Amino acid sequence: MTDASQLRHWGRKVIDIEKQALDNLYQYVDSEEFAQACEMIYHCSGKVIVMGMGKSGHVGNKISATLASTGTPAFFVHPGEASHGDLGVISHNDIVLAISNSGESNEILTLMPVIKRQGIPVITMTGNPESTMAKLAQLHLCIKVPEEACPLGLAPTSSTTATLVMGDALAIALLQAKGFTKDDFALSHPGGALGRKLLLKVDNVMHKGHDIPLVHHDICITDALYEISKKGLGMTAVIDGDNKLVGIFTDGDLRRVIDAEVNLRQTRIADVMTRNCITIKANILAAEALKVMDDRSINGLIVVDAENHPIGALNMLDLVNAGVI
Structure with a gap:
């Protein structure tokens, strides 16, 4: 040799x-x-x-x-x-x-x-x-x-x-x-990874209706944890009396609450949620949602309409399953 x-x-x-x-x-x-x-x-x-x-x-x-x-x-x-x-x-x-x-x-x-x-x-x-x-x-x-x-x-x-x-x-x-254009290319490659990135919108991959984790701002943390566990997205949207989004509570927020030794049964979710949370619209590309998550180092997003009503939710795993990642 x-x-x-x-x-x-x-x-x-x-x-x-x-x-x-x-x-x-x-x-x-x-x-x-x-x-x-x-x-x-x-x-x-x-x-x-x-x-x-x-x-x-x-x-x-x-x-x-x-x-x-x-x-x-x-x-x-x-x-x-x-x-x-x-x-x-x-x-x-x-x-x-x-x-x-x-x-x-x-x-x-x-x-x-x-x-x-x-x-x-x-x-x-x-x-x-x-x-x-x-x-x-x-x-x-x-x-x-x-x-x-x-x-x-x-x-x-x-x-x-x-x-x-x-x-x-x-x-x-x-x-x-x-x-x-890229859109033209995507139309001729709908089954490929690039096609999915260029064609799939948030609306195609988000959880809708009863699958959206959703709680009222007056409930206690324990009840919010039940909703998070039930919906399995590692977060829940928090709404006010007009069904408008006022915040989000995530697994990360829970860890901070536990570290602070907050009473989970007596403290309202409104007192520990993240206000002014990052949201997206349903008509943007799923790939754009991925970029938002990457840029902000977060694992989930709430999707809202023009009046700030939650209409969907998605996390990183949804994007993985959709082939966007």
């Missing part, structure tokens, strides 16, 4: 070679073709159909996913399957983005006459501007690299990295041009 220092040396060399490949990519992004490709896709009323064989296909699959998740409808079609029926998913409103490092992929070249006969625009991404695919396309994006990181020059390494980055450059340039 080769020693560890030699392994690290080879690993660093790969990174150095691929960094050089990315530096080389600037000239192709700065080209007129890149801007034209962005404009063509921007004005496309259909989808971007991404194609590629082998490693180019794996990268193409990721590029199509990135485009789709950032506001540009796209999906991947395997060129081999396209020849056996899948080509039917491509409509005249679409654009084909065909990827091949050599630019001589037989599976894609076989499809080109059919695609062109339907009048579907083709953008190719290859490492050879003089390749057949490059010459047959309306637009060609060059992804040529000085060398592969593989010392044999066989395994696609630098070339696949360059292809992936060129795809990201397209996707993010289009995202910026379309004014795609």
Whole structure:
């Protein structure tokens, strides 16, 4: 087995070679073709159909996913399957983005006459501007690299990295041009962690109705503790005769009361509660509620309406269970 220092040396060399490949990519992004490709896709009323064989296909699959998740409808079609029926998913409103490092992929070249006969625009991404695919396309994006990181020059390494980055450059340039926002991103990722942070509101996770821990300001501490224990949020809202919030009593307040040797059966909750407590509205993002808790080092919040009536309650565990944390 080769020693560890030699392994690290080879690993660093790969990174150095691929960094050089990315530096080389600037000239192709700065080209007129890149801007034209962005404009063509921007004005496309259909989808971007991404194609590629082998490693180019794996990268193409990721590029199509990135485009789709950032506001540009796209999906991947395997060129081999396209020849056996899948080509039917491509409509005249679409654009084909065909990827091949050599630019001589037989599976894609076989499809080109059919695609062109339907009048579907083709953008190719290859490492050879003089390749057949490059010459047959309306637009060609060059992804040529000085060398592969593989010392044999066989395994696609630098070339696949360059292809992936060129795809990201397209996707993010289009995202910026379309004014795609975090809310747009969340709508296309409702099941993901980011989607939950951007879509879930306090109203979606708070305890409501009879589940809100709620006591009148005239009751004793012992009765308030019963309500806290019953509702299981580690706190209770305290209201006045008009059902408006006047304070909060938490587990932390209880510890301070016990330390002060206060009589729990005779002392009113109004005398030991925290007044002017921090509250939130039901229509804010749950992620904002989390930030409030973090900033103030508290574990729970009361949700109030415009008249300061308690309409909900939540604690840190609710946000954990909702996937906001």
